[in-house]
Amino acid sequence: MASKAVQVETQRDKLERxxxxxxxxxxxxxxxxxxxxxxxxxxxKTAGVGEGTIYSYYESKAELMLAVLQQFWDGLxxxxxxxxxxxxxxxxxxxxxxxxxxxxxxxxxxADFINLSFALRxxxxxxxxxxxxxxxxxxxxxxxxxxxxxxGEFRPEFLLWHARDVFYGTLExxxxxxxxxxxxxxxxxxxxxxxxxxxxxFANHFGTSDQPSDMEKSSEQLNRIEAKLDQLLS
Amino acid sequence: MASKAVQVETQRDKLERxxxxxxxxxxxxxxxxxxxxxxxxxxxKTAGVGEGTIYSYYESKAELMLAVLQQFWDGLxxxxxxxxxxxxxxxxxxxxxxxxxxxxxxxxxxADFINLSFALRxxxxxxxxxxxxxxxxxxxxxxxxxxxxxxGEFRPEFLLWHARDVFYGTLExxxxxxxxxxxxxxxxxxxxxxxxxxxxxFANHFGTSDQPSDMEKSSEQLNRIEAKLDQLLS
Amino acid sequence: MASKAVQVETQRDKLERxxxxxxxxxxxxxxxxxxxxxxxxxxxKTAGVGEGTIYSYYESKAELMLAVLQQFWDGLxxxxxxxxxxxxxxxxxxxxxxxxxxxxxxxxxxADFINLSFALRxxxxxxxxxxxxxxxxxxxxxxxxxxxxxxGEFRPEFLLWHARDVFYGTLExxxxxxxxxxxxxxxxxxxxxxxxxxxxxFANHFGTSDQPSDMEKSSEQLNRIEAKLDQLLS
Amino acid sequence: MASKAVQVETQRDKLERxxxxxxxxxxxxxxxxxxxxxxxxxxxKTAGVGEGTIYSYYESKAELMLAVLQQFWDGLxxxxxxxxxxxxxxxxxxxxxxxxxxxxxxxxxxADFINLSFALRxxxxxxxxxxxxxxxxxxxxxxxxxxxxxxGEFRPEFLLWHARDVFYGTLExxxxxxxxxxxxxxxxxxxxxxxxxxxxxFANHFGTSDQPSDMEKSSEQLNRIEAKLDQLLS
DNA sequence: CATGAATGAGAGTTCATTCAT
DNA sequence: AATGAATGAACTCTCATTCAT
Numbered sequence: 001m002a003s004k005a006v007q008v009e010t011q012r013d014k015l016e017r018x019x020x021x022x023x024x025x026x027x028x029x030x031x032x033x034x035x036x037x038x039x040x041x042x043x044x045k046t047a048g049v050g051e052g053t054i055y056s057y058y059e060s061k062a063e064l065m066l067a068v069l070q071q072f073w074d075g076l077x078x079x080x081x082x083x084x085x086x087x088x089x090x091x092x093x094x095x096x097x098x099x100x101x102x103x104x105x106x107x108x109x110x111a112d113f114i115n116l117s118f119a120l121r122x123x124x125x126x127x128x129x130x131x132x133x134x135x136x137x138x139x140x141x142x143x144x145x146x147x148x149x150x151x152g153e154f155r156p157e158f159l160l161w162h163a164r165d166v167f168y169g170t171l172e173x174x175x176x177x178x179x180x181x182x183x184x185x186x187x188x189x190x191x192x193x194x195x196x197x198x199x200x201x202f203a204n205h206f207g208t209s210d211q212p213s214d215m216e217k218s219s220e221q222l223n224r225i226e227a228k229l230d231q232l233l234s
Numbered sequence: 235m236a237s238k239a240v241q242v243e244t245q246r247d248k249l250e251r252x253x254x255x256x257x258x259x260x261x262x263x264x265x266x267x268x269x270x271x272x273x274x275x276x277x278x279k280t281a282g283v284g285e286g287t288i289y290s291y292y293e294s295k296a297e298l299m300l301a302v303l304q305q306f307w308d309g310l311x312x313x314x315x316x317x318x319x320x321x322x323x324x325x326x327x328x329x330x331x332x333x334x335x336x337x338x339x340x341x342x343x344x345a346d347f348i349n350l351s352f353a354l355r356x357x358x359x360x361x362x363x364x365x366x367x368x369x370x371x372x373x374x375x376x377x378x379x380x381x382x383x384x385x386g387e388f389r390p391e392f393l394l395w396h397a398r399d400v401f402y403g404t405l406e407x408x409x410x411x412x413x414x415x416x417x418x419x420x421x422x423x424x425x426x427x428x429x430x431x432x433x434x435x436f437a438n439h440f441g442t443s444d445q446p447s448d449m450e451k452s453s454e455q456l457n458r459i460e461a462k463l464d465q466l467l468s
Numbered sequence: 469m470a471s472k473a474v475q476v477e478t479q480r481d482k483l484e485r486x487x488x489x490x491x492x493x494x495x496x497x498x499x500x501x502x503x504x505x506x507x508x509x510x511x512x513k514t515a516g517v518g519e520g521t522i523y524s525y526y527e528s529k530a531e532l533m534l535a536v537l538q539q540f541w542d543g544l545x546x547x548x549x550x551x552x553x554x555x556x557x558x559x560x561x562x563x564x565x566x567x568x569x570x571x572x573x574x575x576x577x578x579a580d581f582i583n584l585s586f587a588l589r590x591x592x593x594x595x596x597x598x599x600x601x602x603x604x605x606x607x608x609x610x611x612x613x614x615x616x617x618x619x620g621e622f623r624p625e626f627l628l629w630h631a632r633d634v635f636y637g638t639l640e641x642x643x644x645x646x647x648x649x650x651x652x653x654x655x656x657x658x659x660x661x662x663x664x665x666x667x668x669x670f671a672n673h674f675g676t677s678d679q680p681s682d683m684e685k686s687s688e689q690l691n692r693i694e695a696k697l698d699q700l701l702s
Numbered sequence: 703m704a705s706k707a708v709q710v711e712t713q714r715d716k717l718e719r720x721x722x723x724x725x726x727x728x729x730x731x732x733x734x735x736x737x738x739x740x741x742x743x744x745x746x747k748t749a750g751v752g753e754g755t756i757y758s759y760y761e762s763k764a765e766l767m768l769a770v771l772q773q774f775w776d777g778l779x780x781x782x783x784x785x786x787x788x789x790x791x792x793x794x795x796x797x798x799x800x801x802x803x804x805x806x807x808x809x810x811x812x813a814d815f816i817n818l819s820f821a822l823r824x825x826x827x828x829x830x831x832x833x834x835x836x837x838x839x840x841x842x843x844x845x846x847x848x849x850x851x852x853x854g855e856f857r858p859e860f861l862l863w864h865a866r867d868v869f870y871g872t873l874e875x876x877x878x879x880x881x882x883x884x885x886x887x888x889x890x891x892x893x894x895x896x897x898x899x900x901x902x903x904f905a906n907h908f909g910t911s912d913q914p915s916d917m918e919k920s921s922e923q924l925n926r927i928e929a930k931l932d933q934l935l936s
Numbered sequence: 937c938a939t940g941a942a943t944g945a946g947a948g949t950t951c952a953t954t955c956a957t
Numbered sequence: 958a959a960t961g962a963a964t965g966a967a968c969t970c971t972c973a974t975t976c977a978t
Contacts, residue, residue: 503738504737504739505738602882630895632875633879633896634868634871634903637870637873638872641866641867641875642867644820645863662864662867666868669907673907698930
């Protein structure tokens with residue numbers, strides 16, 4: 001009886017291992033060749049299964065691609081949360097530094113795939129990452145930034161989406177530039193300066209600094225004005 | 235003789251019109267279906283020519299795609315320079331405002347195409363926008379920023395590429411967000427705030443404090459108000 | 469277990485039958501239409517398989533043609549050797565008679581194909597019968613002739629290639645003539661006289677005089693007739 | 703008026719020159735690429751005319767090929783007759799030597815074309831050299847051989863077609879062998895020995911020699927038999 | 937459930953032929 | 958008469974999907 005249970009378990013495991021192998025192979029082949037360029041036969045060979053077998057796990061090439069995409073974004077989110085859990089520092093700026101480092105690395109390594117994701121969103125109605133998966137990923141940033149505002153590290157007047165656009169936008173554009181430059185010469189543009197500059201920008205622009213910023217100066221002035229009006233009224 | 239000249243001109247024009255029609259049709263079909271999804275027969279039908287005709291203008295589907303891409307990026311650069319030529323203000327910050335407005339608009343309208351461009355760079359070695367075309371486009375920003383540094387509007391210690399990453403990165407990420415949001419609900423995120431926030435960021439982060447920013451202009455006004463109150467009080 | 473063995477055998481057989489069907493169909497369609505004139509779709513239809521199926525047996529049309537050519541020449545050689553094995557007589561002249569009869573028959577029946585072979589050798593570098601296949605075929609003649617020289621039937625001073633040129637050349641040219649004539653009128657030129665003349669030529673020209681040729685045997689008969697007449701007269 | 707006549711003549715000449723140029727170009731392109739491999743556009747370019755122009759001289763590609771073939775065979779015949787006219791010796795064997803030399807040379811140089819001729823005869827009912835053109839060419843041999851028989855150089859009992867098969871067959875087969883060998887190594891098999899052997903064969907086998915051949919001995923014997931029967935009858 | 941041989945619709949591309957100029 | 962741009966039918970070959978084993 002025990003042996004049967006074990007065998008059943010093994011059977012289930014086997015299926016899961018096979019499915020994982022297919023997903024893994026698919027990802028690799030899709031990244032190398034794009035959606036249309038990828039051949040089901042190559043995915044099957046890479047996964048070590050028959051071509052027909054894939055179709056007992058996924059209804060079509062498009063559905064397989066979809067599964068790959070979802071797994072990719074889910075993995076990204078999970079990994080990002082793991083990374084953040086490993087950062088003990090409570091300061092938002094330090095946490096953002098860690099997130100930026102992770103994100104830039106990921107974006108550079110998976111540039112092909114990310115491009116593919118967005119290209120598919122447009123051209124292939126069948127295959128498109130759900131908005132939810134993307135949203136979940138960016139929520140990692142959102143939480144840090146909001147907490148930074150709560151902790152008084154970031155100015156409360158800034159809108160979340162603006163900070164998010166600057167953060168992810170800058171990193172992704174940088175990744176592309178690094179990539180393009182890397183194609184031509186040696187790796188001329190290392191990643192560290194990109195992170196440092198971005199973090200400095202966040203500290204300076206979004207941060208509450210001890211040197212009175214224009215806005216702080218203005219509000220001091222407003223305080224004085226209010227005091228003077230009080231004088232006039234009194 | 236005049237009539238012959240006219241006829242010759244008409245001949246040449248006809249070819250040019252046909253080539254333009256093919257390019258236009260190709261762009262439309264490529265954007266709608268992606269590179270592999272696009273069918274030459276549909277491009278031909280859309281352009282109102284025979285299938286074979288395309289091949290007397292372009293050697294292959296890949297070359298046609300390339301021509302479309304180059305035309306697109308060249309047009310983008312040209313238009314950007316036109317826009318900038320129309321901006322009379324010499325202040326870098328005002329010029330960046332105009333450029334950002336133009337770029338965001340363009341990126342939103344051509345999101346499909348831009349995604350396609352970058353997707354192709356990776357998967358299809360045959361078809362890829364040359365780095366030169368991209369470089370020419372971003373040079374519009376580069377010139378403004380450098381001139382801003384020369385004029386003392388932007389701090390000289392900032393590296394060009396960092397400012398460029400923030401500028402284009404933020405705009406492109408915003409465009410994507412606007413797009414995604416627009417897909418779901420009505421146009422919730424208009425473009426104006428995106429521009430305003432980015433320009434404020436540039437003024438604040440990259441700017442030298444003695445250049446009166448919008449915010450600083452406000453504080454000048456506050457100064458005047460305070461002065462007048464002082465008069466009243468004295 | 470037996471049934472399983474049978475089934476496995478059947479599987480293998482099925483593939484072989486399919487491949488043979490394709491090869492057979494291809495030959496027929498190629499002969500009827502030439503290499504360029506032959507359509508893969510017609511070959512597929514004739515073979516009773518799908519178009520794609522052909523491509524899992526042969527990489528391309530050219531490779532299919534090559535396979536057909538090789539099968540043809542190999543079969544020719546094999547059959548020629550079989551025919552020669554059936555000829556018990558040791559005399560080279562009798563063996564050549566059998567070979568010539570076989571060859572002429574074959575060349576007439578497969579004139580289309582042989583022409584195609586040689587036409588392809590020139591125009592299509594991809595598709596050409598290897599020299600080896602042709603050499604193997606003519607080696608059947610070579611062996612007989614050399615053995616004839618060893619046995620003292622043929623004069624040793626004659627070069628092999630010269631005899632070979634006369635043998636195959638005469639037969640092939642005759643075949644073409646027979647063919648051309650047959651096109652116009654009824655079968656005016658039967659094959660037997662061609663063979664007889666060629667064999668007589670070999671006996672006379674290449675032969676050593678002490679070997680009784682057909683003609684000499686006839687003269688023996690004449691001797692006998694003369695003797696009998698002498699009896700009558702005496 | 704004279705000038706007009708000249709111009710008219712020039713006009714006619716121009717057409718003829720153009721037609722000759724097309725025919726010449728066509729031959730060259732057909733030989734290099736085969737019938738299907740040849741492109742009308744290349745023929746036009748080679749001839750220095752527009753593509754459409756060809757169609758005002760020849761109705762179709764097939765008809766053009768036909769014209770090329772006929773011109774080729776006619777030229778061959780004409781040249782052969784010229785060569786023979788230059789041979790002053792009256793002996794058939796010497797004339798055959800000259801013809802064989804010319805023919806072998808021609809066949810080697812135009813192997814592609816000759817193969818093409820025969821390949822087309824089978825595959826393309828539209829394009830095929832008329833039997834008459836071939837017959838005219840071989841008639842050059844026929845005349846020499848018949849005259850040889852008349853002159854007592856060749857035995858009268860041999861059938862024309864047999865000698866013809868041996869003559870042309872041997873030469874063509876030799877040409878092919880020379881060609882095949884030349885492909886591999888250097889020109890190992892020069893043409894002279896081929897001719898010499900063939901001519902020796904003709905002298906020996908078809909010739910009337912001073913040593914009484916088997917056949918002559920037989921016919922002497924038949925004479926004696928006849929004489930004895932005459933005795934019986936008298 | 938797993939397989940991979942078989943399928944055939946559909947792709948990009950070619951090129952003989954036409955016809956407006 | 959001469960041109961060559963335009964045509965589109967027809968080609969070879971690919972590959973996602975099916976299904977008998």
